[in-house]
Amino acid sequence: MAKRFVNWSGSLSFTPAEHAEPDDEDEVRRLIRRARESGTTIRPVGSGHSSSPLVRTGGMLLSLDRMAGLIADDGDRATAWAGTKLAALGEGLHDAGLAMENLGDVDYQSIAGATATGTHGTGLGFGNLSTQVAGVRLVTGTGEVLDISAERNAELLPAARLSLGALGVVTRVTLDVQPRFELHRRAWCAHVDWTLDHLAELQHTNRNVDFYWYPRSDLAQIRTLNRTDEVPDERAWAARRVPGSTPWEAPREIEVGPTHRTIPQARQLRFEEIEYMLPTAAFSACFAEVRRRVKERHRRVAGWRVLVRSIAADDIWLSNAYGRPTITIACLQNTGLPFEEYFRDMESVFRQYGGRPHWGKKHWLTARELRPLYPRWDDFQTVRRRLDPDGVFLAPDLARLLEEE
Structure with missing residues (x-):
C-alpha cells in the first residue's frame, strides 16, 4: 500500500494508489508507459515544499529523490539530475567553482520542482529560477525522451522551463551558471512608511532587497544582499538612518558567504502562504489596500508578516513575471492557525491589481480566471x-488549473 503524502506545511495530505521512486530514466519511461496503458495519472513530486495541490493524485506519485546529483559542468552551464535538492546543488556547484545567479528564500526544493513552479528570489536584475534553465530532458506522456534547449526542440523551451509537471517527467535540468562569488547580508528595521518611501532607491542601489512588514507594529525588516567585491552606493547607506523609528537604525552585518549559504534562510517554524505577482506600477496602490485590510479586518488573526520582493520580466509562457517587471506580495500564517478567510480576502485585492498567483502557494483560481492573465496560455x-x-x-487538481470546463 502506498504511503501517505504530507506536504511541508501539513495542509496537503493524500494517499496515492502507488508511490514510485525510480532509479533511472529507463524506469521512468516504463512507469509512464504502464500508467498510459492502464489509464492512470502520474504526478511528479519534489520535496513537498509547495502548498498548492499540484501533486495530488489518486494514481501514481512519482518521486525523483533517487535521481539526484550534479552530472556535468563546463564553466557556463551545469546539468543536474532533477531530484537534486537546491542545498546539495549549491554545494556541488561551489565545489566546482560555480554558482547559480540567484536563489529563493529556502533551499529545501528539488531543482525540477523549484523551476517547474516558478520559485523566485528577489532583485530588479534577476528573473525567477526558471529563467536560469538552459535546457531540460523529459519523458513525455507517450514515453518519449526529449532533450529541449536552444539547440534542440527550441520551440518547446518557453513551455518546458516552467511546466507545472504537465508536459512530462523532467529527469535532468541544465542551468546557466557563473563563477562562484560571495555576498554580504545586512538587515535592519524601520517604519513601513519609510521603507515604502525608500523602496525604489534601495532596489536600485543593492543587488537583492526584500522586506517583511509586521502588521502589529507597522515596522518593516529590510534585508539586503550585495557582492563582497562590489560596494553599494554610500549615499543610499547614509539615507537609511531613520532617527527615532526603531532601536536598530543602522544596518547590521548578518552574514558573509557564498550565494547558496547566504540567500536561503532556515525555517524552523512552518507556515501557510499566499503570494501574488503584481505589475510593478500597481504595487504601491495594492500594498496600501493590503495594509488597510489587514489592519482593519485581519489583525486579530494575522500574526505573521507580509513579504515583498521583486522579479525581472521574462518570456516564459507560464511564468508569473511573463512580459512585465514584477513586485510580489506574500502573506504568511503560522501552520495550524486559520488562514482561508484572510488569504481569500487578500486574493481579491491582488486580483483587482492584475496579480498572478504563485503556482506553488495557496490560491483559488481555476483555468477560467488564469487564462486571461497569460498571453501565451493557449500556446502552452x-x-x-x-x-x-x-x-x-x-490529475484532477491540475486539470482545474489548465482545462476550462
Missing part, C-alpha cells in the same frame, strides 16, 4: 496536448 496548452495527448499527467 498546445504543447501540453502534443506531449501528453492522453492526459497521463493531468
Whole structure:
C-alpha cells in the first residue's frame, strides 16, 4: 500500500494508489508507459515544499529523490539530475567553482520542482529560477525522451522551463551558471512608511532587497544582499538612518558567504502562504489596500508578516513575471492557525491589481480566471496536448488549473 503524502506545511495530505521512486530514466519511461496503458495519472513530486495541490493524485506519485546529483559542468552551464535538492546543488556547484545567479528564500526544493513552479528570489536584475534553465530532458506522456534547449526542440523551451509537471517527467535540468562569488547580508528595521518611501532607491542601489512588514507594529525588516567585491552606493547607506523609528537604525552585518549559504534562510517554524505577482506600477496602490485590510479586518488573526520582493520580466509562457517587471506580495500564517478567510480576502485585492498567483502557494483560481492573465496560455496548452495527448499527467487538481470546463 502506498504511503501517505504530507506536504511541508501539513495542509496537503493524500494517499496515492502507488508511490514510485525510480532509479533511472529507463524506469521512468516504463512507469509512464504502464500508467498510459492502464489509464492512470502520474504526478511528479519534489520535496513537498509547495502548498498548492499540484501533486495530488489518486494514481501514481512519482518521486525523483533517487535521481539526484550534479552530472556535468563546463564553466557556463551545469546539468543536474532533477531530484537534486537546491542545498546539495549549491554545494556541488561551489565545489566546482560555480554558482547559480540567484536563489529563493529556502533551499529545501528539488531543482525540477523549484523551476517547474516558478520559485523566485528577489532583485530588479534577476528573473525567477526558471529563467536560469538552459535546457531540460523529459519523458513525455507517450514515453518519449526529449532533450529541449536552444539547440534542440527550441520551440518547446518557453513551455518546458516552467511546466507545472504537465508536459512530462523532467529527469535532468541544465542551468546557466557563473563563477562562484560571495555576498554580504545586512538587515535592519524601520517604519513601513519609510521603507515604502525608500523602496525604489534601495532596489536600485543593492543587488537583492526584500522586506517583511509586521502588521502589529507597522515596522518593516529590510534585508539586503550585495557582492563582497562590489560596494553599494554610500549615499543610499547614509539615507537609511531613520532617527527615532526603531532601536536598530543602522544596518547590521548578518552574514558573509557564498550565494547558496547566504540567500536561503532556515525555517524552523512552518507556515501557510499566499503570494501574488503584481505589475510593478500597481504595487504601491495594492500594498496600501493590503495594509488597510489587514489592519482593519485581519489583525486579530494575522500574526505573521507580509513579504515583498521583486522579479525581472521574462518570456516564459507560464511564468508569473511573463512580459512585465514584477513586485510580489506574500502573506504568511503560522501552520495550524486559520488562514482561508484572510488569504481569500487578500486574493481579491491582488486580483483587482492584475496579480498572478504563485503556482506553488495557496490560491483559488481555476483555468477560467488564469487564462486571461497569460498571453501565451493557449500556446502552452498546445504543447501540453502534443506531449501528453492522453492526459497521463493531468490529475484532477491540475486539470482545474489548465482545462476550462
